[in-house]
Amino acid sequence: MKLSNSALLVLFASNKGAFAFSPSHCRAFGVSKTAQTQTGVLTSFAAAKDDEEDESPFNPYADPNYPELEFVNYDDPEYAVDQGDEFFAASTKDTTEEEVEAMREERRRRNDEYQFETYHAECLKSGEEFKGEWTVYRTSTFMGVDEEGARPRFKKEENVLNVVSTGKKIFLEAPEDGFEFRVDGERIVHEERLAVQADFEEDEEWEAVLAASKDIEDGHEVVSKTYVPKEMNSFDFRGPAGIMCVGNCYTVSDVVPLKDEHGDSYEGPWKEYRSEIGMQYKRMRFRVKWDYRVKDHEMDQEHPPLHLHSIIVCRETRERWPRYMTNKNVDESVGEKLFGAPGAQGGLFDPPPVGGEDQAMKYMKLDLEGGATILFPHQIDQDPEAHDGNGWVKTLDWSPGMLRYQADKKIKGGKEVRGLRTLELTEIRAADAERWRPNDDGTDMRQ
Numbered sequence: 001m002k003l004s005n006s007a008l009l010v011l012f013a014s015n016k017g018a019f020a021f022s023p024s025h026c027r028a029f030g031v032s033k034t035a036q037t038q039t040g041v042l043t044s045f046a047a048a049k050d051d052e053e054d055e056s057p058f059n060p061y062a063d064p065n066y067p068e069l070e071f072v073n074y075d076d077p078e079y080a081v082d083q084g085d086e087f088f089a090a091s092t093k094d095t096t097e098e099e100v101e102a103m104r105e106e107r108r109r110r111n112d113e114y115q116f117e118t119y120h121a122e123c124l125k126s127g128e129e130f131k132g133e134w135t136v137y138r139t140s141t142f143m144g145v146d147e148e149g150a151r152p153r154f155k156k157e158e159n160v161l162n163v164v165s166t167g168k169k170i171f172l173e174a175p176e177d178g179f180e181f182r183v184d185g186e187r188i189v190h191e192e193r194l195a196v197q198a199d200f201e202e203d204e205e206w207e208a209v210l211a212a213s214k215d216i217e218d219g220h221e222v223v224s225k226t227y228v229p230k231e232m233n234s235f236d237f238r239g240p241a242g243i244m245c246v247g248n249c250y251t252v253s254d255v256v257p258l259k260d261e262h263g264d265s266y267e268g269p270w271k272e273y274r275s276e277i278g279m280q281y282k283r284m285r286f287r288v289k290w291d292y293r294v295k296d297h298e299m300d301q302e303h304p305p306l307h308l309h310s311i312i313v314c315r316e317t318r319e320r321w322p323r324y325m326t327n328k329n330v331d332e333s334v335g336e337k338l339f340g341a342p343g344a345q346g347g348l349f350d351p352p353p354v355g356g357e358d359q360a361m362k363y364m365k366l367d368l369e370g371g372a373t374i375l376f377p378h379q380i381d382q383d384p385e386a387h388d389g390n391g392w393v394k395t396l397d398w399s400p401g402m403l404r405y406q407a408d409k410k411i412k413g414g415k416e417v418r419g420l421r422t423l424e425l426t427e428i429r430a431a432d433a434e435r436w437r438p439n440d441d442g443t444d445m446r447q
Helices: 002-018 023-055 093-123 203-212 216-224 234-238 333-339
Strands: 130-139 154-156 161-171 186-194 244-246 249-257 270-281 284-293 306-318 363-368 372-377 392-398 403-411 420-429
Touching (some): 093 234, 093 270, 161 216, 161 306, 244 420, 249 420, 270 306, 270 392, 270 403, 306 333
Antiparallel strands (some): 130 154, 130 161, 161 186, 244 249, 363 372
């Protein structure tokens, strides 16, 4: 140990001896050099540690794929969803509502187009002729024989009208920039006329028609009343015009304003209101027309009621007459299905709701030849306050074959009686109708 101490002492002395000429300077230089060396080592180690932290940042999610995967900290108060505003301008509430409404209108236009084309192709059979017999029922309301407010009685006209009906497209001249939708340049024009001799294959058939016709002028008056717009366009199927088709059923309507200066064709009050429901089955078509009018002494009222003037039942077949058939190979059951026993079996399959007691008193039912029954109001109030603003309904129930059909045309109330709420069609096997007949008395149409 002494040797070691001596050696250390000598070493120290040697060190001192090496700096004997300028001890303070050399001592300072040596210390400074040592300090620089130590400082340099520490500084280099710290710098290397910082570089490693930059290359391997803190991974708060303990995921081996971080940061390749994107993690969102929703607790960060500065977090904001990237809306891509640098590429697309942010939409305001007004512009968003406008865009949504434009999309809705686009869908409505497409539905209008579908209804327009379906009506022409299926209900009018693309312009083919329907030949049929029209039976007219007139009400006692306009005969001057009933007391005011009494329920009308019906008089069946002896004169059966033979009528030819068609509906064809016409095309408008396109503007320079064209039409937005193809059907914008199309219209449907209906024609209904009394039959002439050329419409029959045999002279005997024509002679039988002449013998049965007693008042030709009266027939022209009946046929001249329109139940459709003069030129039907796709927008008429929107609802306010009371026109629509569903399945093998359709409905149309037409109006005459109470005042000539009236400019809105969708809001009354009306002087005349005419409505029709039609059904097709194979080559047959069964139609019912309702004609409502305001009484002369009620014209001065602000909202005069509409009273049923007449009902027309049209029994038709396509391209031939339903009962004047010279071709022995045709289906002879057509006559039975159109002119058979009156009334739907068991009455209406599903009676619709008809409002309160006061409103229900203004409804009537009528059984028709051919296995049909209709329900309808004999008076329609145009006062918006009447019956709490409830609407009205017309129903046609017909069984032409294996299937039984019921159509319910539900319209609005008040001045908007032309407007259509819904057109509902029920189809059921005729043999199963009694089994599945609703038992809610029309209180719950959802059943």
